[in-house]
Each structure stands twice: as C-alpha cells, then as structure tokens.
Amino acid sequence: MLGLMQDQPLLISSLIEFAEKHHGDGEIVSRRVEGDIHRTDWATVAKRSRQVARALDAWSLAHGDRVATLAWNGYRHLELYFGVSGSGRVLHTINPRLIPEQIAWIANHAEDQVLCFDMTFLPIIEKIHAQCHTVRHWVALCEAEALPKDAGIPNLVSYEAWMGSQPQTYDWPVFDENSASSLCYTSGTTGNPKGALYSHRSTILHAYASALPDVMAISARDSILPVVPMFHVNAWGIPYSAALTGAKLVFPGGQLDGQSVYELIEAEGVTFAAGVPTVWQMLLTHMLPKGLKFSTLQRTVIGGSACPPAMIDAFRDDYGVDVLHAWGMTELSPLGTLCTLKNKHLKLPAEQQMKIRLKQGRAIYGIDMKIVNDQGQPQPHDGQTYGDLLVRGPWVIREYFKGEGGSPLQDGWFPTGDVATIDADGFMQITDRTKDVIKSGGEWISSIDVENIAMAHPSVAMAACIGVFHPKWDERPVLVVVKKPDAAVSRDELLAFYEGKIAKWQVPDDVIFVDAIPLGATGKMQKNRLREQLHDYKLPA
C-alpha cells in the first residue's frame, strides 16, 4: 500500500525558488575577478538564474546537455548553478588548477556544449579552445565591454550580454528527480580523471543533511564564506544548503591569500567558513604577526586532508573559533562525516576532547559506513582496529560517468581508498590512504600520524611522510619537510621530537629538507610526485 502524500520531485530549482520567496533580500557578496566587491541578493540571483535558463533554451540545449564552468566562487557562478541544473542541463564544474591539456581532455570527455569562464582563465581558453571539439559556445563571465575583441575564440560572448537580454520570468521544468544535475571529475592522482554525475535527488538530500546541527549547522542567521571552491565538488554543497536555509553567502573569488580572506570575514560578518587546511594556514600566518582577531567568526569546517592538531588548537585557544573536522570525497557529493561532539563528551577535559576532535567524525544520517580487512570481513568499531573504509548512501556514486573504470562498488559499497578506524561512538578516523600507508616489517605505519607530529613542531611549515624501500623491513618511513621562513631546525632535532609521541619503530629513519612539497589541484600533497622526485634517494645506512 502506498502513502497518500503529494508527489513532488526533489529538484534544484525549488531551492532557488524557496530562497527568492522567503529570503529575497538575503545577501550574496562576491569579491570579483575585477577586484571590487559586488553585492546582490537571493531574489536577484533567482531572476538572473531564470535568464540563464532562457539563454540556454535559446541555444536549444537539450535536457542533460553539459554546460561547463571554469570559474572562482562568485555570484555569476552561483547563477549558473541554478540556471543550468534547474533547467535540466548538467553543470560541469572544471577545476582550473588542472593543467590545460587535462582541462581539454575533461571537456571532451564530458562532451560540454557550452563553457563559461572567468576572465582570469582566458589564457587557458586561448590555449585549449581548438582542442575542445564539442564546445559550441564560449561565455566569458564579464560585462560586454570587457569582452576581448581579438581572442580568436569562435562564438565568444560575454555572460552579461548573453543572459542579460533574456526575460526574467521562466517556469522551471518538472522532471524525474534522478535526472543528472551536475558533474565533477575527481583529481585522480593516477590515470585520467573520472566523473561523478550527481542527481537532483542526491543534491537535495545532501543539502538537507549537510545543514543539520551536527554537520555544518547552517541557518538563516549565518554568513558563510565558502573558501572551498565551487569548481570542486560544488563547494561542499554550500551553495545549495545556503539556498535551502536563506543564509548569506560571501564569495572570495580568486583571492585566497590570508589578508584578502581575513578582510572579507571581518567586513561581511562571516560566522562560518569552510576550506582546506592550507588556506587556513595562510590565514593564521597573516593574522599572527599583526595580532589580529575575529569579531564574528564562530566555526570553520576543515576538510580535504587531515588537519594538524596545532591548527585546531590555535583556532580555538587563540581565536575562539570552533574547528570541525570533516571528511568527504568527490564520489560522496562530498560530505560523509563531520566531527561534532556528543553530549557525553561535553564534560571531558580539553585534552580528551581533542582526541575526539582529531578524528574525521561521525557518519551523517544517509551515509552508512564500515571498515573491512583484506578479505572483506567487517572489522570491530573499537577505535583501534583499522580497515579499508567502505560507504554507501543516496549521495554516493554507483559508477563513474560513462562507466569509466568499470563498477567501483563492492557488494553495493563504495571503497573510499582510505584506511580508517571507527570507535564505539561511531567516530571514524582516517589513518592513511591505502596507497600511502607504510608497511614496515608486517606492521602498518600511518603516514598521517607521522606528519601530524612534525606539523606540531614550531619550525615546520609542511611535512610529508613517505615509505622508502628497505631490504629487511620492506619499507621504512622518511619525513620530507618544508621549514617555516627563517626557522632553523636540524634532522636530529626533528627526529628527537618524536620521542614519547610514537612507538620507536614508527619514527622516521631520516628527514629530508626541501623548498616545496608538490600540491595537487585541490591543495593536497602529491605524494606520488614526491616519491618520483626522491626516486634516487637512499636511506642512511
């Protein structure tokens, strides 16, 4: 027997309609590529999203056709989020930090019909447009006057001229909630990138879940700074959950340096910010010498890679900001867990709370997870036993776009490629990536544990731990370190720093000082490139 409730599909268009109707004057503030601060509101974004939808109709784009963006976080990008997906097309956000050849490869693989880009990225488009065989229209996200006259890009239009001439009324189409809404490629460290094709249903469910009090806790009283880019996993879904709640959005554009981010937080009364650790490191580095404080910031969600404990301490003790650890993946829309304490933890001493805060957190309802051993057997949730982390849920992919790589699922579960523990309270902790864990004499050493200790040393700016071949132990850990400017620390001092913090056999065999550690397009350390660079390195005898 079926229930007798109204049959309404979960569609992204209903988010922008809701925001317009109930939060029309809710602010959207953007630092533009032009350098100025632009102010608009949800009602205007809604109107302009409808203009985008009409402009795509005028180009006869079909339901499901891909419209790509190569853009920073900003109001025009937000309008595309709703105008493209809301009208039934698929928003394909491309990461501009990829090398141009990869961008062209992705645009061809996705069969993008339209590509919208910030003027910052004109040089990339000039380089690749001839290789993008499916793109029929190029849209520069600028005023008509700013359009380059002689860029040599065929069918190039300015965004404002293109959509600005359309009427502001539009009836959003109603269709199957399982229709594709957006496409994001993983920044695969090996092989070609693979696309995660989200649906309207998965996006709405993720938006509900990610706004919950135990997740990002988003309300109409928030002013949100998504430093995490809209070109990567939809800025953790914040554009959607902000529309769902009517929150204020503050977009940093391309200026992610400490000073620019700090100024925006203070000027726009930001209460909540989300980003990867490297961005927060730049922010703290800017604030510390000037003695700056936050006047409105209450909490940050940090994800993308494990967050050094020293940074969590600094945010809380020196700045009064609650740092919440998150974990997710492109294949998870992206949120899987968030680290908010339970009631029984609130009375624990600070250092015991910190042990919990360092974990990636508890599963959000909608995400089911388990850890398994090499034979696929579930491992106990005791906080000690580690295993490969598998997840499933309505916002987890079942396969990649065009079936690339075959079916990734194992008995309906998606293998994350992470090694983790889960404790009795459900808190998951990543101990390593399956490919980064260091196997020494039959035991596993977590490269992340080794790095976190190094990051707590006052002279260390960045640290990576990698396994190096050893004739007896198979692999031994080696620490690669970037020192802070003007800091002086020796190999032996660093190795001594591990005493009492980790078992002796887990202490690295050596320290290598470098000027920089290669970072990927999403700010993560690229250990495979580091291993290549250290190909000829030999362990000390």
Next chain:
Amino acid sequence: MLGLMQDQPLLISSLIEFAEKHHGDGEIVSRRVEGDIHRTDWATVAKRSRQVARALDAWSLAHGDRVATLAWNGYRHLELYFGVSGSGRVLHTINPRLIPEQIAWIANHAEDQVLCFDMTFLPIIEKIHAQCHTVRHWVALCEAEALPKDAGIPNLVSYEAWMGSQPQTYDWPVFDENSASSLCYTSGTTGNPKGALYSHRSTILHAYASALPDVMAISARDSILPVVPMFHVNAWGIPYSAALTGAKLVFPGGQLDGQSVYELIEAEGVTFAAGVPTVWQMLLTHMLPKGLKFSTLQRTVIGGSACPPAMIDAFRDDYGVDVLHAWGMTELSPLGTLCTLKNKHLKLPAEQQMKIRLKQGRAIYGIDMKIVNDQGQPQPHDGQTYGDLLVRGPWVIREYFKGEGGSPLQDGWFPTGDVATIDADGFMQITDRTKDVIKSGGEWISSIDVENIAMAHPSVAMAACIGVFHPKWDERPVLVVVKKPDAAVSRDELLAFYEGKIAKWQVPDDVIFVDAIPLGATGKMQKNRLREQLHDYKLPA
C-alpha cells in the same frame, strides 16, 4: 540523462539502524504507566524493534496491514514506531482522548489487524473490543505478569511475552519509499475523522527538515522531552528526527501535570521540549509559586494553537528559555513553519523581536505556501493582507485515507482552513481559522487577537472569543473567560483592558465567565461546543 548515484529508498528502518550503529548507548528514558522511570538505549530499542517485526511476521501480517496503538509516549511505543513501519506495516496511532465510540469507529475504518494499548486504556478496550471487527490480536503493553486474567478480550497477549520470545536479528525489508508508513486521523471538529496516510519518503524528508537549525535544531547533544503525544501526528516527528541525530529521548508517559514534567526536565537534563500551550501553562503554574528554575532547558517549541505572548515573555524573561512558535497540521506530518529569527532581526529591540516571535514563522524548505482571497487570487506578502493559507510539498497529503471527503486539493495546493498573513520576510501569521473569524459589518475580526489580549490579563486563565449573531452587524465578538483560581476581575475591567490595544469596533461586546472551556483531544479549545453551550445567550442591548 539520469545521475549515477546509488539508488537507496528512504526507509524508516534506516533511521533505527543508524541510531543503533552510531548512537547505541544514546539514552531513552520513560516514565512508565507503572509509575517508575525506565531506562534503555537506542541499541536496545533497535533490537526490540526487530523482535516486534518478527512477531508481526509470525502473525502473518501483510505489507501495508495496519497495527494500531493506543499509548502514551514511552519506549515500547517507540519500538512499535520502528518495528511496525520498518517491517512494511502501517503504524496507526489512535488518540485515546477521543470518546470510545470514535476510537472503535476509527479502528474499523482503518481496518486495524492488531491493537496495542497501554494498561491505562484497558477500560476503553474492554468497552470497545467487541465493536472492532477487524482486530485479530490485542496486545497489552506490559509484562506477562501484569496481563489481566479475566478481561474478556479475545486473543489478548502481553507485549513482553509476545515480542520478547522472538530472535533479535532481522533483515529489514527493502521496498518502495512511497509505501505507507503510518496513519493518523485528524480530530475533525465536524464530521468523522479523516486519516492522513504518511509514507516512508515523506517521513524521512520531514525528519531531515525538522532537525534543521532553523526548525527544531536537533543534535546528538540534545535531551528531548516530547510532551506532544506520540498518538498525535507522531509527536511532531520527534521520534524520527531523534533517531536521525542520535539525540536522547525523555518520555513523560501519561503524567503531564506541571510537577511531573518539571521533575523529568531537571532529572534528565532536558535541553529541548515540545508541546501545546496548555501543557506549558500547567508547568509554569507549578513553578511560579515555588520559585523553581530550569538548569538545562534551552528551548521549547510551542504549537498546536497560538501561543499567548505572556507565556513567551515568561519563558524568556523569567526562565531563560527560548520559545519558538511552530505551526503545522496532521495533514502536514505536521510541521509547516517555525519561527526562528533571521540575522537582520538579531539587533532589533526586544519588543520588535517579540512582534516577529508571535508569528507562526517561516516556511521550512520543502513546504511552499501562499495566501489567496475568496477568488483564489494570491495575496501580497506584506504582513497586512490576509487570505486563506494554502500549502504544498512532499510531506503534505494529496488526499485522505480511502479517499474520504474527495480530493482536498485546489490546483495541487492543500487548503489549511487557516486565515493568515505572510510578511516580506516570509513570516506567516495565523489570524484565525476560516470558521472562527468573526465577520462584523463586512470587516473581519480575528478571534485569536482578541483572546491573546485577554490572556495577557493577570486574572485570566483561559479565554475564547466567539461570534454571536447581531441583527445589524451580522456578528459581534463575545469573550468567554475562565478566571485563575482566587482571581477576581469584572466584565468592565476586562473590557477596559482592551483600550488602546485594539480598534474600538473590535472590542468584544460582552464577557461571559465560565468554570471551564471545553478542550478537544489535542488540547485545543472546542469553539463549536462553546457555541452550542451559548446557544441561548443574547447580546446585551
């Protein structure tokens, strides 16, 4: 083109699985009918829910068969919530405050196969069991020893003997998320009650939405006291949203007097409580003379009927508790709006904030609403113009069980029977029920406005305003008042109390003092019965 996300139906069984796995030791505390305090946890509730499912299998109940409850808020009722719906049957919660004949009528209309009841309600069952033609099994929610030997009820079993003998393992079935999950009859003031048949999908979406920061803001750190009964619209969905977040639940059983509720709040560290105004009035009446305060309570959600401003003031100023106004209906699962302030309201002076707090609140994402005039034309959202309130959304009914009353929808919108305004910020305010509004000389007088003013008078315990026939003005308002114990106030004093608070023509023509105002099964004033009682009343000349 469809997205490539995992296809997982939204099922109620996944809530209890989630709570068990991630919040197994989360507490469930119940004041039992037996009088004692019973303690259990989510893991145990999950195990026993599976036993309930198996016990229903053993009785060969089919998918969609109705299992009725006549029970207070407590852990066994919670186990039935998950065991019945999770296994694909329909949980039919019956309101025990209805008269026995109506209960029998509803059980027959729903074609209940099983009826589970608290021992409090044994007298009702003894009276009606012979009239309930479809009920094959009667389950007394008690230990085997407590089962009455000679009640004369065929096939009567104790809950503990019935489900306690079943294994604790069970694989929850997977089925269409649009399957019926639970059934609740409206306490229709006219005609027979009509059933709202919820689905798994509508229940899960409502659970996500109602836990949001701008709605009930439910987290794993909460200890929740649902005073609002589980036999009426699923206690506003709190059992589901508590499982979704792992919150602690505190059940008051049948003891809703001020002292019992107060003791439970203090003993169990309750942070959030939900109920109708009459319950909170009893609580404050208990606390005031003793000078009692709350040590953990942070917020209450008040709904079911309009909340007197004096009560909101008392909670905030005297007890430090934030009172949130809510509005909903059986046909809405039940939540439609909640009154949480926006960022721009936070700096307003207290009295201006109060004007907003008195409204029923903003639509929750998922609920769309509009106000229309007699011709069905949408009215402006200016906070002044009133109209009939219509709603739509995935947790709004499209028709009643068995199609009773025909299709209630108007062009896809559900007419709520409320008259309301909506302001530019989306805050909705009920000005009256369509049938209670007093039409005087072509103008409408809100009976609720008139009552709220009376409730602010220190001598008034309860007040109802009804329209009485008038030869010239069609109708004129008359105030019916229950005085507080030992309070003395005259007709003329009360009428003078309206001066400057309301337009002169809106002031009631008379005051009638009574010992009690009839209340319905959900605690609402029954104005139709009041009108009957005052049938022979004549307005003063």
